[in-house]
Amino acid sequence: MRRLFRDVEGGPLCPQGSVVCIGAFDGLHLGHQALVRAASARARAAGLATVALSFEPLPREFFAAAAPPPRLTLPRAKVEGLRALGAEVVGLLRFDARLAAMTAEDFVERVLVGRLGAREVWVGPEFRFGKGRAGDLALLQALGARLGFRAEAIAPVALDGERVSATRVRAALAAGAFEQVARLLGRPYAIGGRVVLGNRLGRTLGYPTANLRFDGRTPPLAGIFAARVHGVGAQPWPAVASFGTRPTVGGGEHLLEAHLFDFDGDLYGRRIEVEFVARLRDELKFESLPALVAQMHQDAALARRLLGLEPQRAHA
Template sequence: MSRLFRDVDGGRRCPHGSVVCIGAFDGLHLGHRALVRRAVERARTLGVPAVALSFEPLPREFFAPGNPPPRLLSPRAKAEGLLALGADKVGLLRFDARMASMTAADFVRDVLVGHLGVREVWVGPEFRFGKGRVGDLALLQAIGRELADTGQGFTAHQIEPVLLDGERVSSTRIRAALGAGDFDAAARMLGRPFAIGGRVARGARLGRTLGFPTANLRFHGKAPPLAGIHAVRVHGLGGAPLSGVSSLGTRPTVDGTELLLETHLFDFDGDLYGRRIEVEFVAHLRDEEKFDDLPTLVAQMHRDAEQARTILLQDPTRARA
């Protein structure tokens, strides 16, 4: 992905200037989309690149490594989504000790001005940045005016909040909806059904032994804000999505420890190892639980599969937004 960058060392990346939008962009929900599209629109008007700037890991993950917040999107999916929204370049800046200690003023001068030649900055409501999170829209505007006489001045702007049911759309609200199994509410705020994507990894093949072969996705420390057994649709394996049932958890019955998303596809028999798929969550069936033995687990898996089939057949035409 040549338009993706992680560091800001070296010379100016945008020699003729840029329009930059900044945010965590976890989920790329309706508010994020409005922000990115505004920046892209302004960049096209000015004839300069649109740059979407974020951080990986997210600052909250860096400061709480033992208890990171749930993630709505993987870094790859976030970068791909930002590019799809029209960003010409995407910066997923390494948030490390050096970045954490950078003052807000230094971030503006070194990163936005020095590296990106920013002409306009666009941020969302309640935006904060820099060491101690003291940077805000007012600081951006003040530094932009201060640099005007040097020819490096810029303007800073904040988009209006995107509201749904009278409340601001936010990643926090979406995480809460997903945790409660309210996938319709989450989809309305995201602008699309919630899905987890990734490359299918090899597992222990226990599911195949039990009569339920699964396509397994790993999370590499970035856990989603939901768990349990779900009715799902899987995209990426042909023209139409495939129905299935998923288990998202640590498999306590077999003393598992790694968080996995295991998806059993109905009426499908094939090796999916290495394929990229997207698992769309349709309905929460039950929480994960530990069973006394494998036969009891298998009996419950059959009940889960039957319930998932029933739910999915009741809504066979649901499409991606």
């Protein structure tokens, strides 16, 4: 059974019962993975469905809509990651004013019991839920005793003596510490999506790019990067990538642009992932296109070296 649902209202989704884990799951770091795997193992042992329950937008995005915090994982990648960890049913509840006003008790009765038939509920450290964040593990356990489910929190997952968290991942990304990010995530950090049509300026400047949008969300990093692109060939394709708003050419929306070295082909419409390897510099506004192109040559040469490629012949 593989199912995705968005709504609080509706009929039962797991009539035979379920084990539910709840979280933002932004980034799917080691702590999130431990939570989903724990719930999945319990569900398998009991012959129940595994449910991973999250929200879109994330509550912190909803409450800070004017200046939303950086987002690590887009919804599609989150769903795919949760399924890969063993979730058979994934809930991305629409977090709006109605859901924000729902009491913790109503959430438990209507969603966890009514829709999901929860027999066990697993949460992370410091979990809070419901209107005004009034609900916590103790309330879950009290309601569970009355409504017929068990509630537990997993132990914190630590790395280098400190709890793994999305906050740590964001800080490491902002610092360009990609090896640390990979340790926190258990995998290299990458952003995936479908290649969209850009303004083709890169092609005229000698650097055609595969462009990915970030769905209007605030990205957790910006600048110029050495990268590897997955989904193009049998092996990750070396690239230099820019993630930002393109100030020199009057851009506004956050756009991830990847120039694949020595690649000749059409990627429009293809789903790819851009893996970040090393941060080269900040995004800058240049006084002219020739100045921008000169810097692009330097960026490409540095990215090639960092990725172990042979230097390219000088541009004519």
